[in-house]
Amino acid sequence: MSESAAKDTPEQAQFREHCRQWLADNHPGEPPVRLPQSPLEIMTTEQLDYLQAWQKAAYDAGLVGCDYPEEVGGGGRNDCQRVANAEMIRARTPFLPNVIGLGMAAPTVFYHGQEALKQRLLPRLFSGEDIWCQGFSEPGAGSDLASVQTFAEKKGDKWVINGHKVWTSLAHFAEWMILLLRTDKSHKYDGLSYFVVPIRSALGKGVTVRPLIKITGETGFNEVIFEDLEVDDSFRLDELGKGWQVAMTTLAHERGAGEKVTPRSGGMKSRSTHSSTSSSLIELARQCQRDGRPASEDALLRDRIIRQVIREEGLAQNQRRARVAALQDHPARLPLQNKLLSSEIAQDTGAIAMEVAGASASLYLGDDNAPAGGQWPMAYMNSYGMTIAAGTSEVQRNILGERVLGLAKSK
Amino acid sequence: MDMSQPDNFGFTEEAALLKESARKFLADNFPTEKLHALVADDPDPERMPGAHWDRELWQQMVELGWTCLAVPEAAGGVGMPVVAVAGLVEEVGRAAFPCPLLATLNATYALAACGSGGEAALAEIAGGTSASLAVTGQDGSWSVGDSAVKCADGRLIGSAWFVQDARKVERLLVSAQDEDGLGLYWVAVDAEGVDLRPDAIVDLTRDQAHVVFDNAPAQRVSGDAAAALGAAMPAIWSLLAADIAGAAEWQLQTTVEYVGTRQQFERPLGFFQAVKHPLVDVMVQIDQTRSLLYNAACACDTEPAAAARYAHMAKASASETAAFASGRSVQLHGGIGFTWECFVHLYFKRQKHSQMLWGDAAWHRARLADMLIGTAA
Numbered sequence: 001m002s003e004s005a006a007k008d009t010p011e012q013a014q015f016r017e018h019c020r021q022w023l024a025d026n027h028p029g030e031p032p033v034r035l036p037q038s039p040l041e042i043m044t045t046e047q048l049d050y051l052q053a054w055q056k057a058a059y060d061a062g063l064v065g066c067d068y069p070e071e072v073g074g075g076g077r078n079d080c081q082r083v084a085n086a087e088m089i090r091a092r093t094p095f096l097p098n099v100i101g102l103g104m105a106a107p108t109v110f111y112h113g114q115e116a117l118k119q120r121l122l123p124r125l126f127s128g129e130d131i132w133c134q135g136f137s138e139p140g141a142g143s144d145l146a147s148v149q150t151f152a153e154k155k156g157d158k159w160v161i162n163g164h165k166v167w168t169s170l171a172h173f174a175e176w177m178i179l180l181l182r183t184d185k186s187h188k189y190d191g192l193s194y195f196v197v198p199i200r201s202a203l204g205k206g207v208t209v210r211p212l213i214k215i216t217g218e219t220g221f222n223e224v225i226f227e228d229l230e231v232d233d234s235f236r237l238d239e240l241g242k243g244w245q246v247a248m249t250t251l252a253h254e255r256g257a258g259e260k261v262t263p264r265s266g267g268m269k270s271r272s273t274h275s276s277t278s279s280s281l282i283e284l285a286r287q288c289q290r291d292g293r294p295a296s297e298d299a300l301l302r303d304r305i306i307r308q309v310i311r312e313e314g315l316a317q318n319q320r321r322a323r324v325a326a327l328q329d330h331p332a333r334l335p336l337q338n339k340l341l342s343s344e345i346a347q348d349t350g351a352i353a354m355e356v357a358g359a360s361a362s363l364y365l366g367d368d369n370a371p372a373g374g375q376w377p378m379a380y381m382n383s384y385g386m387t388i389a390a391g392t393s394e395v396q397r398n399i400l401g402e403r404v405l406g407l408a409k410s411k
Numbered sequence: 412m413d414m415s416q417p418d419n420f421g422f423t424e425e426a427a428l429l430k431e432s433a434r435k436f437l438a439d440n441f442p443t444e445k446l447h448a449l450v451a452d453d454p455d456p457e458r459m460p461g462a463h464w465d466r467e468l469w470q471q472m473v474e475l476g477w478t479c480l481a482v483p484e485a486a487g488g489v490g491m492p493v494v495a496v497a498g499l500v501e502e503v504g505r506a507a508f509p510c511p512l513l514a515t516l517n518a519t520y521a522l523a524a525c526g527s528g529g530e531a532a533l534a535e536i537a538g539g540t541s542a543s544l545a546v547t548g549q550d551g552s553w554s555v556g557d558s559a560v561k562c563a564d565g566r567l568i569g570s571a572w573f574v575q576d577a578r579k580v581e582r583l584l585v586s587a588q589d590e591d592g593l594g595l596y597w598v599a600v601d602a603e604g605v606d607l608r609p610d611a612i613v614d615l616t617r618d619q620a621h622v623v624f625d626n627a628p629a630q631r632v633s634g635d636a637a638a639a640l641g642a643a644m645p646a647i648w649s650l651l652a653a654d655i656a657g658a659a660e661w662q663l664q665t666t667v668e669y670v671g672t673r674q675q676f677e678r679p680l681g682f683f684q685a686v687k688h689p690l691v692d693v694m695v696q697i698d699q700t701r702s703l704l705y706n707a708a709c710a711c712d713t714e715p716a717a718a719a720r721y722a723h724m725a726k727a728s729a730s731e732t733a734a735f736a737s738g739r740s741v742q743l744h745g746g747i748g749f750t751w752e753c754f755v756h757l758y759f760k761r762q763k764h765s766q767m768l769w770g771d772a773a774w775h776r777a778r779l780a781d782m783l784i785g786t787a788a
């Protein structure tokens with residue numbers, strides 16, 4: 001990873017030591033149940049309980065939200081989240097369940113919310129006690145996000161919301177939603193506004209959450225229907241009609257190109273976890289046979305595996321270079337490549353793993369003979385979630401072509 | 412990434428200044444029109460090998476000290492980190508400037524790995540002498556353990572192939588079999604018994620030759636050529652990757668400019684995603700190469716044990732970049748891109764040459780596979 005102790009500030013060095021010590025004594029250990037491959041497929045309360053307990057512990061120890069000010073529940077530190085992330089990943093911890101909250105809602109609320117709102121919402125977001133979800137996409141508004149039709153109408157000092165959101169990850173557990181909607185039907189972009197909405201407390205009272213089943217057979221995302229839900233004006237972020245600008249903060253962070261470093265944990269090696277990295281791929285190739293010899297000895301497969309090794313290293317080095325101003329031509333050029341690259345690398349790694357497994361690639365999670373517990377076919381399928389969600393790869397290429405290369409807009 | 416590398420690749424303010432001033436110097440003194448006028452005088456596919464270059468401008472570069480940047484301080488040079496030199500080479504690649512800088516730097520890194528035997532030759536380089544490696548046989552094998560040259564009693568016999576910028580340099584560093592094994596020898600190009608035979612190459616921005624030695628007098632600088640070249644190769648691969656990255660950025664920006672101005676179907680071409688998306692992919696590929704090559708160069712400076720691994724990655728990526736950026740730059744220019752008159756062919760040809768030089772992508776990936784997966788039985 002593009003993170004090293006060598007150049008730590010004194011604050012970072014001391015904090016790193018704290019992280020190491022705490023992690024040495026507080027790894028949560030083997031989960032009691034099979035975990036999904038990412039937080040977006042948490043299906044059961046058993047899974048959620050285990051993961052929420054982990055996030056709460058990490059937060060209480062100061063490893064989550066450490067760069068945010070203390071007034072909003074943060075650690076008040078300077079550029080220390082990347083240190084905590086590196087140490088958590090090095091310690092092979094479980095992932096943090098509140099991904100939408102940490103990665104998208106927190107920076108958005110922080111940069112666009114009123115002080116009282118931040119103080120109320122962010123501590124329980126960081127601790128993971130409140131799970132968050134993101135209500136952006138609709139049946140008629142995907143890549144063309146600004147065409148959302150969910151509408152809020154002003155009634156006195158309240159807003160009344162009606163509409164239909166889809167693909168809403170974690171809505172089935174979420175207390176809160178960040179919600180992009182329309183307050184004016186006559187302007188596409190300037191008619192958008194942005195709210196935070198308590199959905200769990202409104203279930204059956206204006207909010208309906210229905211699970212959708214994914215390509216893998218898992219659940220994790222949902223449709224959310226609003227019928228005359230009343231919310232307070234104090235839940236609005238930024239000014240009326242500024243929803244699109246606020247959404248840009250959310251999307252920049254979602255795509256790894258935001259101001260704030262997202263708290264990240266992971267790397268746990270356990271019977272129930274999986275990582276779609278080239279090193280796992282090499283491991284798989286050593287186990288699988290091809291014409292009576294290990295697949296790892298097949299020249300063509302070796303070449304394809306090594307391509308993935310190189311692309312992974314290239315991505316890590318991009319992230320390192322993104323912090324060296326003298327080695328960049330355009331400030332958005334590297335950050336905007338993050339999401340495109342990481343999702344496509346994972347997808348290609350998954351595809352190669354299927355070929356490496358050969359006939360055994362047909363075996364899924366329920367089959368005892370499946371290589372790596374059948375996780376690779378699942379990972380390969382899940383990778384399409386990554387190239388579709390958060391702006392598809394095609395949309396990412398439009399953005400890079402237009403914002404960085406200055407080519408004419410495709411719409 | 413290993414923890415011993417500095418976060419900023421060791422790319423200091425001084426390195427940034429060097430890169431910036433090189434870019435300005437070349438943009439001011441050597442615009443692409445000048446390159447084209449200089450090297451593209453003879454389209455005849457059966458033309459005799461040329462070696463067009465601007466000696467005066469080269470002399471200015473030597474005076475700016477660019478050739479002695481990599482020479483260790485102890486030998487009278489500047490001893491700049493490889494990563495800083497890579498920044499300079501990237502700019503030379505962007506200008507596709509025909510000159511023996513890369514050749515001289517390559518020889519420098521090999522000499523620097525020769526211990527005390529290399530000192531006298533390094534001092535010559537520090538004094539402005541140019542040089543090139545002559546360490547490859549006619550089969551074009553990039554393994555550093557082979558040579559078709561023999562040495563006995565200080566005299567070279569045999570031939571070396573694919574010698575880069577041979578007609579622009581004054582010295583050759585030759586690997587040759589002698590009674591002790593494979594040695595490295597320092598030879599003056601104009602010495603008796605050195606017969607330079609220019610190759611008719613596609614690339615107009617370089618020259619290349621095979622060299623026949625017939626009792627040429629030579630000075631042994633190392634008794635273990637494989638070790639010295641092996642130690643130098645990571646820097647050599649990293650620098651060629653830098654040249655490729657610079658040239659590819661020229662290809663990208665030139666093509667972006669073209670598709671921004673050329674209109675078809677009442678739109679600038681860049682509006683169409685079949686044009687836009689491949690250009691984004693070229694950019695992504697260039698950025699992979701750049702990030703990987705700075706990492707490799709930094710490893711040469713601070714983490715030698717990992718340098719070969721990272722430099723294999725850098726050159727494998729660079730070779731892909733060279734091929735991909737070249738193909739797209741011609742294709743997206745349409746008919747004009749297929750002409751001798753349009754500048755893109757200069758870079759296309761330079762990049763195809765660089766793609767294969769010192770090992771193509773598959774060659775580097777095969778070496779990496781041996782390192783990371785283990786050799787196949």
Ligand SMILES: Cc1cc2nc3c(=O)[nH]c(=O)nc-3n(C[C@H](O)[C@H](O)[C@H](O)COP(=O)(O)OP(=O)(O)OC[C@H]3O[C@@H](n4cnc5c(N)ncnc54)[C@H](O)[C@@H]3O)c2cc1C
Nearest residue numbers: 134135136137142143167168169385388389390391392394
């Ligand atoms: C696993 C997963 C989790 C998700 N979680 C959430 C969530 O929590 N909250 C949320 O709001 N949304 C979520 N989404 C929705 C996601 O953001 C959308 O699916 C995505 O933006 C694409 O929109 P769409 O599905 O309507 O596809 P469409 O926009 O209809 O696209 C269909 C195809 O057309 C292509 N296309 C569309 N427009 C263009 C164009 N201009 N140029 C070139 N190609 C184009 C697309 O790239 C795609 O290949 C999730 C999606 C997935 C898969």
